[in-house]
C-alpha cells in the first residue's frame with residue numbers, strides 16, 4: 420500500500436488544481452473562466468404547460484415539411500448527407516433572389532453564429548454587440564478567448580447615437596434586428612449607414628425578421644462585409660429541426676465553408692427544410708396569425724398598465740405595473756404558464772412572453788387579469 424502511494428508523487432499538486440468536479444486542470448483558461456449559455460427552460464413534463472418562454476412557434480410546421488419527413492427513405496441514412504447542401508442552398512437562394520454561392524447553412528442559426536465567430540474574431544480580438552441582446556453572443560466570444568464589448572442600448576432600447584464610435588476597432592459586430600429579448604427593431608437607414616462605414620464584419624441576426632415590417636436582405640448585395648443570419652426555428656415552426664442559414668457575399672460564404680463541420684446539416688433537415696421553404700403561403704398565413712395575436716396581446720397588456728416595448732418579433736417584452744417582473748414570472752409559473760425572466764439592471768423589470776395561439780393568449784390574459 421505504502422508503495423502504491425509512493426508511485427503517485429503528483430497527487431497533491433493535481434488535487435490543488437481541481438474544482439468540485441475534478442476537471443479544472445484539463446480546460447483552457449478561457450473555458451474555465453466562462454459561464455455557459457443558459458437556454459430557456461424545457462419542462463420535462465410535456466403536457467399541462469402553456470409554454471411561452473423560448474419563442475417557439477405555437478402552430479405546427481407546414482404540411483409539406485411533414486410530407487417530406489414521411490416520404491424520407493430510411494435506407495438513405497446509411498450514407499453521409501451532401502456536405503455542400505446544394506438543393507437546400509438553391510432553395511434558400513431562390514427565396515431571396517440570390518445565388519447558391521451566397522448561402523451557408525447550419526445546424527440552427529447558433530451554428531452560423533459559431534462559425535462566424537471562429538472565422539472572423541481571433542483570440543484577444545474584439546467582438547461587439549448590444550446590451551441587452553441575445554445572450555449567446557458573449558458566450559461565443561468567451562469560447563474564442565475574445566473580448567466581448569456590449570454597448571448599452573438607450574433606456575427605451577433604441578440604438579445609441581454613438582454606437583459606431585463605441586464599436587470601433589472590433590473585428591465583428593453582432594446586431595440582432597429585431598433585437599432579442601426586447602423585440603424592437605432599429606431604423607434600417609442607420610444600420611445601412613453603419614454597414615457602409617464599419618471596416619469589419621456586420622452580422623445582422625434576423626432570427627425574427629419574418630415577423631417584422633422590413634429586413635436587411637438587400638444589404639447583402641450592397642456591402643461585402645454584411646452577413647444576414649436567419650433561422651427556421653421561429654417563423655417556420657421548426658425549432659426541433661435545427662436549421663439556420665447565412666446570406667452573404669460569395670467570398671464570405673466560401674471562406675466560412677472552410678470552417679464549418681463537413682456534415683453540419685443532416686440528411687433529414689436538408690430534405691425537410693427544402694420542403695418547408697417551398698410553402699410560402701403557409702409561412703405567410705402563420706406569420707399573419709402571430710402578428711395579429713402580438714398586436715392584441717400588446718394592447719391588452721398596455722390596457723392593464725404594462726409598459727410594452729413595441730415588438731417586431733414573435734414575442735413581447737413587457738414590464739408589469741410596479742415593475743415586479745420576477746414575481747410575475749414566478750406567479751405565472753405557479754399557474755402553469757412559462758415566460759422568460761432575465762435578471763439584470765436593463766431587463767429585470769420585464770418579462771419576455773412568446774406569442775402563443777389565440778387560446779393560449781386568452782388563458783394568459785385571464786391569469787394576468789386576476790393579478791393586476
Ligand SMILES: Cc1ncc(COP(=O)(O)O)c(C=O)c1O
Pocket residue numbers: 473474526527528529530553595598599624626649650651652658662663
Ligand atoms: C436573436 C437570436 N438569434 C438566434 C437564435 C437561435 O436560433 P436557432 O434555433 O436557429 O439556433 C435565437 C434563438 O432564440 C435568437 O433569439
